Amino acid sequence: MDLLTALQGGFGDAPDALVIDGRQLSREQLLGAAGAVAARIGGAQALAVLARPTAETVVAVVGGLLAGVPVVPVPPDAGPVERGHILRDSGAQLLACADGPVAGGAGARAGAGVGGVGGTGHDALPAVEALPVDLAERYDARLPEPAPERPAFVLYTSGTTGPPKGAVLSRRAVAADLDALAAAWAWTAEDTLVHGLPLFHVHGLVLGVLGALRTGSRLVHTGRPTPEAYAKAQGSLYFGVPTVWSRVAADESAAQALAGARLLVSGSAPLPVPVFERLAELTGHQPIERYGMTETLITVSTRADGERRPGSVGLPLAGIATRLVGEDGEPVPSDGESVGELQVSGATLFDGYLNRPAADAEVRTADGWFRTGDVATIGPDGFHRIVGRASVDLIKSGGFKIGAGEVEAALRDHPAVADAAVVGAPDADLGQRVVAFVVADGEVTGDQLSSFVADRLSVHKRPREVVLVAELPRNAMGKVLKKRLLEG
Structure with missing residues (x-):
């Protein structure tokens, strides 16, 4: 099955199927412009995308996926050190950007600048060719669907103990996760998804863009996730991080405007209980909370048709198994009190860290489970509560x-x-x-x-x-x- 199902017809189309920071795109327009990008980058090792919250970013990402070229999102506010590391480590020779030169760049040489991650040297950043993205371009020929085991993304982690590592996520893992979330959240083509999250990580990009392009839901990206923008969008499904929801809960009129929504989803960090309760009071909706990592995508969530407990991230998604392990390596009972390291297994896991087999081995158990580094409890009913990081880093x-x-x-x-x-x-x-x-x-x-x-x-x-x-x-x-x- 195609990864981006909604671009292949069958869900209808509208001039405002996608609204990105006020700019409208139909799916046909998106497919045509992304096809033009794909036709120009076929065979590239990787496509870096300066992930500003723009329609051009979405076109570039979809173009990379259509071509079967791994997409490497680059934070738009990344300085020359961070950007240089991502470009050099990923091997990307193309950097898609649309609205002005890259910070620290020089002309069309998008990687121009100095610095080295974690060092004091002044090595020039790798020369990267700027790839312009034009929303008016069209390429109408149907491109063959890349194999499901092909990498879809190389997403750079937060660099807990040094420079960020590139997590390689396959098309198969992305599809499995989006399908599991659609089932858990009753997410369909009838929804309008609203969020204003950054487009360089799992929450905003994989869930918040590809999710709409797989389920067929309409997408409204607000540019910035302000309470006013969320209230104005009139969506049925909203994504936010706790900071966003905290600000929404503090704006009574904006929160009350979300009463007509179907589902509010919070992730990327624990949602404070007072914010959960205030949202429920003002909107009439108890938020959905979910848990995941760059390396695993989303693995645990409360359900649209199930119980939602403050402080709990719910149950494993379809196809995901979880377990708790103590510091001695022994299993920890699921009694709701005993704490252990959360380990996960399933179809959504990444393929490994790019060019870092030693780092990959550190997070894999001998029997193939992924060590999250997060400490959790699991209740007798299977509900998960994330206690915190095993590390403070x-x-x-x-x-x-x-x-x-x-x-x-x-x-x-x-x-x-x-x-x-x-x-x-x-x-x-x-x-x-x-x-x-x-x-x-x-x-x-x-x-x-x-x-x-x-x-x-x-x-x-x-x-x-x-x-x-x-x-x-x-x-x-x-x-x-x-x-x-x-x-x-």
Whole structure:
């Protein structure tokens, strides 16, 4: 079966089948423009896409999928260090972009710039050819459907312990996940999906764009996920992260405007119970919560026709198996109280980290299960509750997953920084905010360091708070005691 079923007919079409930040596209227009992209990139090793929230981004992504070329989304606010790593590591020689030059670029040479991830060198970024995307282009010939085992995406993880790793997701895994979610959420062509999430990760791109192109639902991407935009869109199905829902819940009129929706879905981080309850009060809808990772896609969710408990992510999707394992490697009972590392198995799992077999081996058990690194409980009725990370190095802020190691490496590139440790501190709005503890051997301010990180990485990865300290607490092995930083 085709991955993008709705583009092959059978669901009807309309001039506003897709609305991306106010611009309308029919599915026929999308298919024609994406076909033109596909015809130009056939045989490429990978297609990087500067994933701004635009119709051109959607056309470029679909073009890569039609051509069977792995799509590599690049955060639009990525600085030269992060962008250079993604382009170099993925081997992409084409970068699709439409609305102006890439930050730090020079003319058509989209990769121009300097820097190296996690280092202090000034190696030139790889030369990448800019691939313009024109919504008026058309290519009407039907392209053969690539094999289901072909990679659909290389999605870069948050770089918990260093530079981000590229997770390779097959077309088969994407299709399996979208079909399982459609069943769990009763998601059909009758829906209008609304969200304003970024288009460079699983939530906004795979679920939020490809989901509509597989189920046949109408899609409205609001550009930015503001309460006002969500209220105006009049959708039946809404996606958001906890920060979005927190802001919606704080805007009574916007929340009440969602009363006509069918389903509100929250993910990417735990939804605070007060936000869950306030949404239910104002909209009449208890939100759906779900759980997943870049490497696994979405694996656990509450159901459209089932119970929704605050703080719970529900039951495994069809085709997914889960288990809890203790630190001793032994099974943990599903009693709702005992805590263990959550491990998953099933058709939605990634194929591995690009060119990193050692890293891949670290997250696979001997019997083939994926180690999520998340700690959870499972009740006797199968309901899952995510307790937290087994590590403190993954920060979930405003729906983004931010690797502490990547931010630390960027801070250490500053000439006035001798050492740095980054943690996630609780934040009522963002879930967690990025806090950096910095040992400086020169005169520098917190604002200067925050701006330095924002210029080199993505803006959302900048420290919201910088604490200058004389030294970092360490154990006998030299490891920074981050929990002590959080407690202090």
